[in-house]
Amino acid sequence: MVHKANQIALFFASFPREEAIERVADHLRRFWEPRMRRQIIGHVAQGGAGLHELALEAVRRLDAPAPAEQGSGR
Template identity: 50%
Template sequence: MNLDNLVKMANQIGTFFAAMPDRDEALADIATHLRRFWAPPMRRALLEGVDNGQADAVAPIVRAALERHRERL
């Protein structure tokens, strides 16, 4: 899948969970959503894109969720 599409979808998920009053819970829920509903190759591609600087458009809340909960992904 195209990295730009993955970033767009991840950012949409982040926007949804950003409305939660508890930021820690929002970060955990973003990671949980990605783990439950994204195939492993999609998650790997997003993480690799973030790691190598190709996914700079990832929203800060999504980046924080990926960093904090990486081991769960």
């Protein structure tokens, strides 16, 4: 997960810093399922070891998704 987040950060690293952080965060919001976002947010809460600086900052901007809903589908 850290590796994946860093890959995303490396792609956007050529953008101006503020734009890059927002694009990384947007990518995580648009494509990462909530439990993955919860995991990376949890990782950052623990210090975010190994994360690219842009990824670290981007994750800090994510809202924690609500916990997984229990119960059946339909």
